[in-house]
Amino acid sequence: MLLSPEQTRALYQHAATTRYAVLAVNADSPAAIVDCLIAARECDAPIIIETSLWQLTGHSFGAGDALLGIDRYLAELHTLASSDRFRDVPVVYHTDHIKGPATVGILTHAMRKRASSISLDSSAMSAQENIETMIRLCEIAAQEGLPLTLEMEAGVDDGVTPLEETRSLFGEVERLMPGRLALWAPGVGTKHGLGNDLGGFSPDAIRAHRELASELAGRPIGIALHGSSGLTEEQLAAGVAAGVAKVNWSSESLLIRSEAAAAFFDQNRERLGKSHPDFKATAMDNGLQQSISAIYVPKVKARIESLNGKGQASDFRKTLQ
Numbered sequence: 454m455l456l457s458p459e460q461t462r463a464l465y466q467h468a469a470t471t472r473y474a475v476l477a478v479n480a481d482s483p484a485a486i487v488d489c490l491i492a493a494r495e496c497d498a499p500i501i502i503e504t505s506l507w508q509l510t511g512h513s514f515g516a517g518d519a520l521l522g523i524d525r526y527l528a529e530l531h532t533l534a535s536s537d538r539f540r541d542v543p544v545v546y547h548t549d550h551i552k553g554p555a556t557v558g559i560l561t562h563a564m565r566k567r568a569s570s571i572s573l574d575s576s577a578m579s580a581q582e583n584i585e586t587m588i589r590l591c592e593i594a595a596q597e598g599l600p601l602t603l604e605m606e607a608g609v610d611d612g613v614t615p616l617e618e619t620r621s622l623f624g625e626v627e628r629l630m631p632g633r634l635a636l637w638a639p640g641v642g643t644k645h646g647l648g649n650d651l652g653g654f655s656p657d658a659i660r661a662h663r664e665l666a667s668e669l670a671g672r673p674i675g676i677a678l679h680g681s682s683g684l685t686e687e688q689l690a691a692g693v694a695a696g697v698a699k700v701n702w703s704s705e706s707l708l709i710r711s712e713a714a715a716a717f718f719d720q721n722r723e724r725l726g727k728s729h730p731d732f733k734a735t736a737m738d739n740g741l742q743q744s745i746s747a748i749y750v751p752k753v754k755a756r757i758e759s760l761n762g763k764g765q766a767s768d769f770r771k772t773l774q
């Protein structure tokens with residue numbers, strides 16, 4: 454089931470109050486999406502498929518056109534998530550790291566097409582621009598009668614965000630346009646990418662930001678964790694215990710898939726010769742993708758389990774009835 458914005462808000466609250474986090478994968482190909490849904494189904498867990506601008510304009514979806522990218526992602530997820538096989542998997546479609554002058558246009562399109570939840574990349578924005586853009590999205594949703602479930606971020610790569618910014622950024626959007634915010638993504642000592650020193654990762658900061666954001670909103674607000682690729686299982690568990698409700702996963706996921714692809718071609722170089730009897734079976738996309746899937750799906754399942762996501766889909770579905 455592909456979740457509506459209203460159902461998605463309920464899912465984020467369920468995660469925040471039940472103390473688990475939903476894995477959010479930047480799945481950048483149709484095969485990667487299928488693998489994420491297989492892993493979620495096998496864990497009986499909800500899953501978020503999220504797309505940054507590079508995925509929307511990427512060759513497998515928008516091929517240069519971000520709006521076409523949204524339409525194709527949603528078509529893919531609608532079709533898969535309503536199939537018999539994945540009907541019981543709560544699937545969220547989330548816009549992640551949208552930036553640049555087209556940001557509001559892209560996110561308005563996503564709202565109109567009923568993307569489950571929305572966020573943007575504020576790294577090049579001033580605090581005021583961040584607030585104004587979030588308010589603009591809320592105004593468009595209100596004018597057009599669209600449901601809106603928002604994640605707001607601040608300085609996710611810049612060390613630990615001061616608590617005061619929860620008040621001045623998150624609190625200001627909540628004060629002006631109450632009820633739309635569902636997740637808060639402050640910096641908590643992580644960094645996007647691989648090979649970073651994450652020694653400054655701070656579950657205490659997660660706890661303090663979660664408590665203040667929830668107090669300002671008057672409802673449970675979970676923390677969205679960016680730059681999780683380098684964290685250990687113990688660090689992830691501590692983050693979830695402190696109030697992380699959504700964990701973004703991109704760099705490590707790409708590394709696992711690209712290493713599996715490299716291994717497939719290394720191992721099958723001979724079979725890819727034009728006179729080899731297995732040439733066709735090896736050269737087909739299916740050969741490569743099945744081989745990647747066998748390595749990738751267990752890793753996604755392990756990540757879901759380390760976030761305490763196992764079994765949460767059944768529990769969440771009961772809350773929707």
Ligand SMILES: [Zn+2]
Binds near residue numbers: 550609645679680
């Ligand atoms: Zn991020």
